[in-house]
Amino acid sequence: MxxxxxxxxxxxxxxxxxxxxxxxxxxxxxxxxxxxxxxxxxxxxxxxxxxxxxxxxxxxxxxxxxxxxxxxxxxxxxGFTDAHTHLFQSLARGLGEGMAIWPWLREFMWPYAIAVTAQDARVAARLGAAEAARAGITTVVDHHYAPTDTETILAVADAVEETGLRGAVARGMLGDRTAVAEARGLPTALYRYSTAEELRITAECLAARPAGSRVQVWPAPLNLSYGDQDLVRGAVEQARRADVRWHTHCSEGAKDPASYLDAYGIRPVAWLEKEGLLDERATLAHAVWLDEEEIAAVGARGASVAHNPGSNAYLASGTMPLAALRAAGATVALGTDGPCAGGRQDMFEVMKQMLFTQRLATLDPASVRCEDALTAATLGGARYTGVAPGTxxxxxxxxxxxxxxxxxxxxxxxxxxxxxxxxxxxxxxxxxxxxxxxxxxxxxxxxxTRIDEEELYAHAREHAAALTRRADITGHTFQGAPTC
Structure with a gap:
């Protein structure tokens, strides 16, 4: 030192x-x-x-x-960086238990997300940001997709900043409905905007919360596997013009790359590489199901990945190829994936889960060490976000x-x-x-120190009760339908 x-x-x-x-x-x-x-x-x-x-x-x-x-x-x-979270999910903590990733999305998370109002989102973001601050997290990347109008996105960013944190609100975008989305049964109610409208709204948010802001806005196609390719192109171009990062869910579920391959004849990260879209601004959440060529491309292009070992274990999604990504040169950060995919935003827990999941996957206790986890949660996260150089x-x-x-x-x-x-x-x-x-x-x-937590908790309980009733998920027994 x-x-x-x-x-x-x-x-x-x-x-x-x-x-x-x-x-x-x-x-x-x-x-x-x-x-x-x-x-x-x-x-x-x-x-x-x-x-x-x-x-x-x-x-x-x-x-x-x-x-x-x-x-x-x-x-x-x-301070820790939570490189991938969903603060709006804090009002549904504890629901969706015992489900694989696709049923969890289809039966629980998407109905919940569709029912979230702007007022719900702001309260949930403040609650999630307060939980983060209490856990030593100083920077968050909040992948927010419920709802995503300009006013709500900026209100969520305000809520994070009011708590005192740094970070980015990665505006989740879907755009035009794709054949993959149709085949996999994404609810039509998720599709509020066309590709052109998504990019226009994101541009408005970028102008209001540009690079250099304590809490920035990033373009964030919701998921590479079922998102519109033109939307992804537009998002990457926006990030380059605005000098910020861009964010997306990437090959989280085992069938994500396969469904993309069936539709386009290429795997999603390989498509990014082919189109010249994979770059040092890319922050890819999960990156569990990558093949060798995709891993090499992520490293060669200086992209970053958010390892979410807790949520990947909670939803039985798989284990990220950490050693291969690190060997390829990728920056690795850690994420909690929000309060609904494991219960709490606790980076100590995530660091420990990084050790345990990787050691179980490799059957080698020396494959990853405690200093690797601490580095990913701190320096790795700082490099991943770039929001405060030197942190x-x-x-x-x-x-x-x-x-x-x-x-x-x-x-x-x-x-x-x-x-x-x-x-x-x-x-x-x-x-x-x-x-x-x-x-x-x-x-x-x-x-x-910046907020009245008792008042916040009271508001959160009120909003959570109304929201879960409105989404029809209060006391619901989830069936865990087969994955698709």
Whole structure:
């Protein structure tokens, strides 16, 4: 970890925030391939950025802090990026249990999504963003597709920002109905806009929330396997013009590539490559069922993937070929896939599931290590989104997006031998005691600092009750129809 040039300060320098006495952890892939820990360390923050990292003794002498925080017994690490979530799904948490991906979509999620109103979406986004802040997540990519008019998309982005987070609202688009969508039985009510209308609305949202915004808007074709090809082309062109990323569900279910191959004579990622659409702006959620050529293309084009091991296990969708994608050069981030595909937005749980699912798939406990999971959840996520260059590390000059985690106060935290392993295998989101975004404390003392959580929870319960009744999914016994 770089040491700050403290000797140049003849007198203490002012800073906004000084975290002292903690275990400072940061990825260090370029030098060691591992995480680096600074014992009895300190982090100085000023004007939204980390200005120094070093020993507590050195930084206490070098800085005069407007606020000091004793982090003894706590870990200070980069804030997490949730690289693929659906915040609007927070009002249906716990429903859809025990179903494979396609029945889950057809019988549960799509009826729910069709019934969501703009008011529901805003409340759900605030609820999901609050849950994220409480879990040490500082950046989210919210793949939002219910509803997607300009006003709602911007309201969702406002809700995320009001909570204090960074990120992107990836506007889910379907466009003109395709033969694949027809054959697979997507409900017509999902198709609210033509391809031209989808791109026009997205352009309006991009203009209102451009690159450089704390919460951006990204073009986001809903799913490569059944989306309109012209829509995908248009989305990629929009992302390039606007200098933002683009996002999509990619080969999540086992039959996604096959249905695309049947319709077009080519697999979906291979089509992106052939058309010159696969690029460094591509953020592909899931990427479970890729063949060798597609994996090579993702890496060669500098694309990124969001690994969602929890939801892939929850829906029995399969296991992403992590080792092959990493070997090909793809950037790998981690996602929760929202509150409905596993129960909660907890990146500690997702990191552990990354280890477990990959080790089970390979039958090799050394195939992926705790430092790989921590890196994917922090530095990998920062590179994946690009919304705040420099995040994902605890190092001077980086934006001050940090999570402070209690690793000392309960039986399961005793003893502490190796911090990175402990964070991945033992810690939980409830251990987060502070979340900092751009130098601002947005969660502390068991509460979000920017919003009234009790009022939010009351509104969420009201909206959830009305919404699930309206969608006719309250108490519904899902049949788990065969996949198609």
């Amino acid at each position: 770089p040491s700050p040039p403290l000797a140049e300060y003849a007198a203490p320098r002012d800073c906004d925030l000084l975290l002292t006495g903690g275990h400072i952890l940061t990825p260090d892939l370029e030098k060691t391939g591992r995480t680096v820990t600074y014992q009895d360390g300190a982090v100085a923050v000023d004007a939204g950025r980390i200005v120094a990292v070093g020993s507590t003794t050195a930084l206490r002498g070098a800085f005069r802090a407007r606020r000091g925080v004793d982090c003894t017994g706590r870990a200070v690490l980069p 994902g590390r605890v190092t001077p000059g980086a934006p001050a997006d940090l999570a402070v985690v209690d690793v000392s106060s309960t039986a399961r935290h005793t003893p502490l031998h190796r911090l990175d392993s402990h964070l991945v295998n033992t810690a939980q989101s409830s251990d987060v005691v502070m979340t900092i975004v751009a130098g601002e404390v947005v969660f502390e003392d068991s509460r979000c």
